Amino acid sequence: MSTLKEFAVQKLHSFPQFENVPLDQLDWLVENSRICTYMTDERIMEPGTEVDKMFIILDGRIRIQLPRGSSFTSIGDFVTGDISGRLPFSRMQSTLAHLVVMEDTTILETHEDLFVEITKRYELIEAFVHSLSDRIRSFTSQQQQNEKLVALGKLSAGVAHELNNPASAMVRGATELKKRLSQTPDKFKSVMSIKLTNDQIDAVNDLVFKKAGRGSSNQQSLMERTALEDELTDWMEDHGVETGFEYSETFAEYCFNTEDLEFVSSHVEDEYLPAVLGWIEDVLTTEKMMEEIEDSARRISDLVSSVKTYSHMDRGTDKEVVELKKVLKSTVTMLNHKAKQKKVEIELNIPSDLSEFYGYVSELNQVWTNLLDNAIDAVPQNGKIEVKAEEKNKNMYLFFKDNGSGIPEDVLPKIFDPFFTTKDVGEGTGLGLDVVHKIIEKHGASIDVESKPGQTTFELCFPLNN
Structure with a gap:
């Protein structure tokens, strides 16, 4: 037996899975197999390659890479002592992965034509059956873990997107609310300069907070909403409210109509009407922002609750x-x-x-x-x-x-x-x-x-x- 084959037998005998295999069976296996050496970065197999040999890594390391779209994902390495390829009783036909040599590697290759003879050697076939069982358990466990990670990645991306929408809405609402509040001192001066009786204040308050309590309306069609905004703008322009076009959208959203504006006008002197309508618009806009922030917070809370229910957090097994x-x-x-x-x-x-x-x-x-x-x-x-x-x-x-x-x-x-x-x-x-x-x-x-x-x-x- 050549020095290379003696080296192969000694290496096999040093591996735990072959420690109980008689030396004469290992000698026979090496004599009827081929010893190959592969260089670093060499590709041994591609996805779809037909597998008709068993590989025993005598020395070296080979990386397993699965295709993921246009790139590859490394799922593990075959190292010295590992058995790969087509084993006796295996149904493997082709490989799903790339096999890339990471360092110079020596392999004992045994063609499937020899498998019938291997089954006649009890200790040798027992070693391969144990290796096949271990490989199935390991691969199944790893693939199940990969399946869970892929599923988790998909779900996480979806939940992140669903959380981002209400979170962004909250940020927008809070930013706009802060901007509104910064304008409060000037508006406060305008309102404080108005001289209204308690009855006048109560009448306007009742109307405003009745409208605000109903919330903004989505029942109107686009044409109806546009027509109402135009009517409100025209009314305010006719009554000397120069910034009326800025208020009409908010008023229309809370179902104010020209009759409501007439009601306000009947309780407020003409000189105070612009300031009062500005205050009303400010109250309604603030109410709308708070509704949006509250709705967004509720959506986030519901999502978190769903995640807890789904992941079964805080529960036993x-x-x-x-x-x-x-x-x-x-x-x-x-x-x-x-x-x-x-x-x-x-x-x-x-x-x-x-x-x-x-x-x-x-x-x-x-x-x-x-x-x-x-x-x-x-x-x-x-x-x-x-x-x-x-x-x-x-x-x-x-x-x-x-x-x-x-x-x-x-x-x-x-x-x-x-x-x-x-x-x-x-x-x-x-x-x-x-x-x-x-x-x-x-x-x-x-x-x-x-x-x-x-x-x-x-x-x-x-x-x-x-």
């Missing part, structure tokens, strides 16, 4: 009552940004009088998220998704229905298989529905799917005695 309407609504909120990008309508039909059922809420949130996320991807622009719940025969049924293009017949039997995906390379790991299936089984429930062009329905059935 035991089974508990699943508040279907609440948890599904929070999931829709988390995916709302993605849905709005395609103008997808998500309709929840969840009766309030459903019986209680128990489950692991945080895991079930993964189920709702995967099914809704896939549905959003599947439907066309302006598509529709319906989530419906009903109770019958001591079971809780949930239906996730979308009007997408449907799942092809040849694909349908495979959708719950681990690592099966129809998405482009780098866009899906093929573990989403596999995770859904496992969580459903953990709950003693079942999941079925029916699909045809224009409609796909996932049916989930949870026993109520769980």
